[in-house]
Structure formats: structure tokens, C-alpha cells
Amino acid sequence: MTEGRPLIEATGLVKRFGSFTAVDGIDLSVRAGEAFGFLGPNGAGKSSTMRMIGCVSPVTAGELRILGLDPARDGPAIRARLGVCPQSDNLDPELTVAENLTTYARFFGIPRKVARARAAELLDFVQLGERAGSKVEPLSGGMKRRLTIARALINEPEVVLLDEPTTGLDPQARHLVWERLFRLKQRGVTLVLTTHYMDEAEQLCDRLVVMDAGRIVAEGSPRDLIARHSTREVVELRFLAESQEVFVDKLAGIGSRVEALPDRVLLYVDDGDAAVATVHDRALSPASVLVRRSSLEDVFLHLTGRTLVD
Amino acid sequence: MVALVLPRLISFEGPVRRSMSVAERNAAALRSAYWLVMISGFVEPVVYLLSIGIGVGGLVGDLTLPSGAVVDYAAFVAPAMLASAAMSGALAEATFNFFGKMKYMRLYEGMLATPVRPFEIALGELAWAMVRGSLYSAAFLVVMVALDLTTVGRALLAFPAAVLVGFAFGSLGMAFSTFMRSWQDFDLMGSAQFALFLFSGTFVPAESYHPALRWLVEVTPLYRAVDLIRGISIGTDEVLGGLIDVGYLLLVTAAGLVIAGRRMTTLLCK
Numbered sequence: 287m288t289e290g291r292p293l294i295e296a297t298g299l300v301k302r303f304g305s306f307t308a309v310d311g312i313d314l315s316v317r318a319g320e321a322f323g324f325l326g327p328n329g330a331g332k333s334s335t336m337r338m339i340g341c342v343s344p345v346t347a348g349e350l351r352i353l354g355l356d357p358a359r360d361g362p363a364i365r366a367r368l369g370v371c372p373q374s375d376n377l378d379p380e381l382t383v384a385e386n387l388t389t390y391a392r393f394f395g396i397p398r399k400v401a402r403a404r405a406a407e408l409l410d411f412v413q414l415g416e417r418a419g420s421k422v423e424p425l426s427g428g429m430k431r432r433l434t435i436a437r438a439l440i441n442e443p444e445v446v447l448l449d450e451p452t453t454g455l456d457p458q459a460r461h462l463v464w465e466r467l468f469r470l471k472q473r474g475v476t477l478v479l480t481t482h483y484m485d486e487a488e489q490l491c492d493r494l495v496v497m498d499a500g501r502i503v504a505e506g507s508p509r510d511l512i513a514r515h516s517t518r519e520v521v522e523l524r525f526l527a528e529s530q531e532v533f534v535d536k537l538a539g540i541g542s543r544v545e546a547l548p549d550r551v552l553l554y555v556d557d558g559d560a561a562v563a564t565v566h567d568r569a570l571s572p573a574s575v576l577v578r579r580s581s582l583e584d585v586f587l588h589l590t591g592r593t594l595v596d
Numbered sequence: 597m598v599a600l601v602l603p604r605l606i607s608f609e610g611p612v613r614r615s616m617s618v619a620e621r622n623a624a625a626l627r628s629a630y631w632l633v634m635i636s637g638f639v640e641p642v643v644y645l646l647s648i649g650i651g652v653g654g655l656v657g658d659l660t661l662p663s664g665a666v667v668d669y670a671a672f673v674a675p676a677m678l679a680s681a682a683m684s685g686a687l688a689e690a691t692f693n694f695f696g697k698m699k700y701m702r703l704y705e706g707m708l709a710t711p712v713r714p715f716e717i718a719l720g721e722l723a724w725a726m727v728r729g730s731l732y733s734a735a736f737l738v739v740m741v742a743l744d745l746t747t748v749g750r751a752l753l754a755f756p757a758a759v760l761v762g763f764a765f766g767s768l769g770m771a772f773s774t775f776m777r778s779w780q781d782f783d784l785m786g787s788a789q790f791a792l793f794l795f796s797g798t799f800v801p802a803e804s805y806h807p808a809l810r811w812l813v814e815v816t817p818l819y820r821a822v823d824l825i826r827g828i829s830i831g832t833d834e835v836l837g838g839l840i841d842v843g844y845l846l847l848v849t850a851a852g853l854v855i856a857g858r859r860m861t862t863l864l865c866k
């Protein structure tokens with residue numbers, strides 16, 4: 287039915303809070319079965335965008351179509367087919383873990399029996415089966431997060447919106463969540479997620495956008511973005527000196543970009559070993575040398591800057 | 597024909613079903629402590645009835661109403677206690693609990709990510725508040741019949757009236773709660789509720805107030821509620837007056853719900 291057509295399509299999408307513009311005219315399109323990511327520093331407008339896609343926040347201007355429908359008119363019909371994991375958990379503290387899922391199912395009109403069966407299945411899926419009868423409050427942060435993710439899946443959604451699904455989780459829990467999300471993707475579920483973790487974006491996303499100050503500043507697959515906005519390799523040099531800044535001039539010309547950080551100098555190059563050789567040719571002797579592949583983090587920092595915005 | 601009617605039925609079915617799922621959530625959250633709270637809500641009006649209606653009533657004796665009818669003071673006060681029991685039952689649920697769920701538990705944010713809409717949450721919460729209000733009313737009516745303050749037939753007719761009273765106050769309370777900033781603001785509401793309780797023709801006929809004050813009394817929702825239920829339970833058979841009361845309470849219910857739904861949209865769907 288929606289074969290080939292984008293599931294989510296936005297053109298010139300704007301979100302304003304009073305006079306403040308949180309989302310400043312973005313275009314995007316998410317295809318069925320894709321895992322689509324939003325990266326961006328704090329306050330970039332990721333959650334604001336997610337909430338508009340989730341049909342809980344009215345669009346200020348621009349076009350937004352979700353599953354071919356208009357959020358302003360068909361909110362309930364769209365939300366019936368979405369699963370939402372908000373940035374901060376809003377589980378029901380008066381209910382048990384299992385009841386959180388079964389009552390949520392009722393909001394979608396799912397029959398009680400089906401709800402119970404799905405709840406049990408989903409609790410196993412996120413490895414919370416043993417806590418089914420427990421209240422929500424005593425759960426750890428990571429458990430709550432997993433429960434919120436399970437809750438987002440209760441209506442067997444076609445699209446799952448995950449706003450920072452693994453923030454605050456320990457490495458084990460993160461890997462569990464990644465593995466589960468990957469399984470969902472294999473079943474053909476479309477994933478839209480925001481994250482601050484570059485490894486998460488690289489692992490999970492087919493395609494992503496980098497947002498900054500309400501705008502999209504780059505778009506593509508993780509590999510595309512690295513190819514387009516960074517070099518193949520990065521050489522990290524640490525000099526024994528008061529300031530690394532003074533080495534920028536001395537290193538000029540090696541690779542396509544030289545960046546001084548308080549504690550090291552980064553050389554963006556295509557061939558790391560060759561670059562290191564050139565450094566030694568120039569009679570410079572850094573205390574430590576590290577050659578590594580360029581990562582999404584390099585792209586991110588290059589595009590959005592190293593300074594805190596807010 | 598079916599093709600014409602069916603879509604409408606379906607579009608009606610959705611909101612009602614979703615509202616009920618909101619009420620259902622509250623049933624699932626019921627815990628033993630809640631019953632204690634509920635019992636106190638029932639005991640309070642009974643205590644008033646016994647102490648004032650029967651205690652003070654013993655001193656006051658019979659009361660001659662403006663219509664000329666003569667009633668026992670307890671029979672005069674009892675319907676007012678019923679109306680205020682219906683009021684406080686519905687208000688307790690629709691104000692404190694509603695506000696807590698909205699502001700502190702952030703319960704509705706989760707619900708709004710599902711097909712449930714703000715208005716449907718308001719409707720569901722009101723329906724739930726009414727379960728509590730109706731239980732108070734039914735129990736109180738049983739007491740009234742047992743004390744011979746009304747007849748079984750009139751009690752059966754007064755019950756839906758009391759439910760309507762609950763609806764009106766529940767929806768009004770919910771609308772007010774959406775304007776509250778913190779728990780402190782509820783103190784004001786508590787005072788207003790108590791003032792209503794005292795001055796709504798509860799303990800004396802409204803006719804005994806100074807005319808300038810009387811219209812103010814008569815325009816309050818609790819006065820309308822008392823007037824309606826008293827008319828039924830004593831049997832004054834003032835049909836027109838009763839219909840006005842019913843119309844007034846229906847209007848308050850509808851207005852409260854619409855305001856609550858709108859305000860919730862503003863507060864939660866930013």
C-alpha cells in the first residue's frame with residue numbers, strides 16, 4: 287500500500303514556541319523499513335521534531351505527512367500505527383510493570399486477552415519477564431527505559447519513534463536494546479530515532495540527519511557522511527608543550543585539515559602512516575601518535591562545532 | 597441506509613471506547629488504600645445529616661416551605677447533603693487526583709501518544725469520578741430511605757439527579773484544575789467549595805436570604821443541585837423548576853468538559 291512512498295515526509299517543517307524557533311524549516315523523508323536517525327547537539331530541535339511526527343505537537347508551518355495522513359486531521363488514526371518512546375519515561379507509577387503494558391494496550395482498543403499475551407511476550411523481549419508484578423518505581427533507570435520501549439511496541443506499530451532510547455543505560459543494557467531494535471528492523475518495522483551516541487547511530491541507522499539550531503546541516507548514510515565531511519583517517523598528535531596551538535602552522539599542508547584541541551592536534555588525512563612520516567620529516571617529535579579511522583563523531587563535531595551551544 | 601449510519605456510529609464508537617479505556621486505567625490502579633478515602637467521603641455527609649438534620653432539626657422542628665408545604669427539618673436538609681455528597685465525591689476525583697495525574701505523574705503525556713485525545717481523557721476521568729460520586733449518592737439515598745426521610749420511589753428518581761449533579765461538578769472541577777498552578781491553589785477551591793456547601797440553600801431556604809444575596813445563591817450550581825434533588829425527594833412536583841435545574845447542570849457539564857479538553861490540549865500538546 288505504502289510501497290515506495292515515504293512513510294514520513296516533511297517539507298519546510300517549522301516548530302515555534304512563542305517567538306522562539308525550535309525547528310526551522312526542515313525537509314525529510316523516511317522510507318518504509320528504514321532506520322532513520324537524528325543527531326544533533328542539545329537543543330538542536332530533535333525532540334521537537336519527533337513530537338510533531340508523533341502527532342502530539344502541532345506543526346507551526348510547513349507540510350508534514352505521516353503514513354500518507356495529515357497529523358492535524360488524522361492524529362488518532364496515525365498514532366494508532368505509531369509506537370513512541372519519549373525522551374523521558376512517563377510510565378504509570380500506580381501500575382505494575384505488566385499493567386503498564388496491558389492498560390496501554392487498551393488505549394489502542396486492543397482486547398484484554400490479546401493485551402495480556404502481548405505484554406508477556408514483550409516483557410520477555412526486553413528481559414523484564416521476572417519483574418512483571420513489580421511496581422515501576424523500584425525499577426532501575428535502564429529497566430524503566432526498556433519497559434518504555436516495550437510499551438511502544440504494544441500496538442505492533444509500523445513506525446517506532448525512539449527519542450534517545452539508550453541514554454543512561456549501561457553497556458549491557460545498550461547492547462540488549464540495540465539487538466532488539468535490530469530485530470524489529472529485520473521484521474520490517476521502520477525506526478526513527480534520536481541519539482547522542484555516534485556508535486549507536488553507526489550501528490543502527492541506514493540514514494541520518496545532523497541537526498543544528500533547528501536546521502538540518504547534513505544528511506546521508508553514516509558512511510556517506512564520513513566520506514563527505516571528513517577524511518578517511520585521523521592522526522592524533524600530542525605534543526609536550528604549553529599550547530598545542532603553536533603546532534598548527536608547523537603542520538600546515540599535511541592532509542586536508544589541522545585542528546588544535548587543548549590537549550592534542552588532529553590531522554585529517556587520507557593516509558595516516560604517510561602523514562606521520564611527513565610529521566617526522568618536518569623534525570617534529572610528538573610525545574604520542576595515534577592513527578585511527580575517521581568516525582561519525584569527527585563529522586558531528588566538525589558540523590556542529592566543539593563548543594557548547596547552551 | 598447502513599452505509600450512511602455506520603460511519604457515524606464508528607466515529608462515535610471510537611471516542612467513547614477510548615474514554616472508557618481511560619476510566620479502565622483508574623480501575624486497574626485501584627488499591628486497598630483508596631477504599632479508606634472513599635469511605636470517609638461517604639461518612640462525612642451522613643455525619644452532617646445526623647448532627648444538623650436530626651440534632652439541630654430537633655430544636656428547629658418542622659419547616660414551612662414557601663410553597664406552603666410543611667416538612668421535617670431533617671427531610672429538608674437530607675437532599676442538600678446528598679447533593680453536596682455528590683459534589684464532593686466528584687470534585688475529589690476531578691480536582692486533586694486529576695491534577696496530580698496531569699502535572700506530577702505526567703500520565704496523560706503517555707496516553708496522548710496513543711489514539712486517545714485530550715477531550716476523551718477528560719470524559720474518561722469524569723466518568724470515573726462519577727463512579728465514585730454515584731456510589732456516595734446511592735449509599736446516602738439508602739440512609740435517607742432507612743431514616744424515613746424520603747420514599748423508595750423518590751429515592752430511585754433522585755439517584756439519576758444526583759449522578760447529574762456529580763457530572764456537573766466533576767466537569768467543573770476538572771476545568772478549574774487545568775488552571776491551577778500548584779497544590780496551593782487548591783486551598784482556594786476548598787474554601788469556595790465550603791462556602792457553596794454553607795450557602796446554597798443547604799440549611800435554610802434560599803427565600804430567607806436578602807433579595808440581593810438571594811439571586812447570587814440561586815445562580816450557584818450547588819443551589820441548582822439542591823433545588824433539583826430537594827424537589828424530587830420532598831415531592832414538590834415543580835416540574836418546570838426541575839427542568840431548569842437539569843438544563844443548567846447539563847450546560848455546566850458540557851461547558852466544563854469542553855474547557856477541560858481545550859485546556860489540556862494547550863497544556864499537553866505544545
Ligand SMILES: Nc1ncnc2c1ncn2[C@@H]1O[C@H](COP(=O)(O)OP(=O)(O)OP(=O)(O)O)[C@@H](O)[C@H]1O
Nearest residue numbers: 303308326327328329330331332333334335373866
Ligand atoms: N514546550 C516548549 N516551550 C518552549 N521552548 C521549548 C519547548 N520545548 C522545547 N523548547 C525549546 O526548543 C529547543 C529545541 O528543543 P528540543 O527538545 O527539540 O531539543 P533536542 O534536540 O531534543 O535537545 P536534547 O538533545 O537536549 O534532547 C530548545 O531550545 C528548547 O528549549
Ligand SMILES: [Mg+2]
Nearest residue numbers: 332333334373
Ligand atoms: Mg531531545
